[in-house]
Amino acid sequence: MSELRQQIDDAVQVIKAQSKVRPNVGIIMGTGLGGLADEIHVETRLAYGDLPHFPTSTVETHAGRLLLGTLSGKPVVAMQGRFHWYEGYTMKQITFPVRVMRALGTDTLIVSNIAGGMNPEFRAGDLVIMTDHINLLGDNPLIGPNDDELGPRFPDMSEPYSRGLIELMEKIALEDGISVQKGVYVAVPGPNLETAAEYRFLRAIGADMVGMSTVPEVIVAIHSGMRTFGLTVISDVCFPDALQPADINDLIRVTQQAQPKVARLLGRLVKEM
Secondary structure (H helix, E strand, O other), X not given: OOHHHHHHHHHHHHXXXXXXXXXXXXXXXXXOOHHHHHHOEEEEEEEHXXXXXXXXXXXXXXXXXXXXXXXXXXXEEEEEOOOOHHHOOOHHXXXXXXXXXXHHOOOEEEEEEEXXXXXXXXXXXXXXEEEEEEEOXXXXXXXXXXXXXXXXXXXXXOOOOOHHHHHXXXXXXXXXXXXXXXXXXXXXXXXXXXOHHHHHHXXXXXXXXXXXXXXXXXXXXXXXXXXXXXXXXXXXXXXXXXXXXXXXXXXXXXXXXXXXXXXXXXXXXXXXX
């Protein structure tokens, strides 16, 4: 057994000893979106610090808890707070919880995040369905020896975000009268925000929104055979010719205002998938 698989087993044993929930959906709550936890009927709350091999959240609004319970009547496991490369963690540490989710039985991963909007049609507070991504983090969680029991050496990424789930979300949003857009997410290292020249470059290579997370977790989810769905809240607009200084508290405030819509849409998605 590889060292990674042994670490996964260590964490799974602790979780199963404390929770009867056997989740088939995993959820990662992004910056400012931890309020989605209020929609989950939580059976078990586990601090990351109490779980073997889990890192610790260091970013504001990331509570650092693993929640097990039900959402829309279905068993789920949710990360109330994620990990970022700029915190100093390795890619394998960042994505370790996704491995654990998969080992618990999840076959679908839902990710949420906030991002700066570069598409001129986007406005602060918009909800955007992720259709694809670009990895500019400069690293990859699959680098190194591959454990074939966890996934293939060369996983296909032609459909990183499930087309079926994207279509389902578009239907749900239309029925609920909630406006959603679609776009390509680009992940950069951070933690600084981008310069005007960098925004021009990112837009030129095909990105609609830019953030500092999500892509590593999705890569590992695909590697492990899960389907994924991603939803972004546009925290601010990043138009190079009209760039304004950004304050993280303002970005989080915009995100929190969008939380009720995010919770409603994701709750229905889980129910109808």
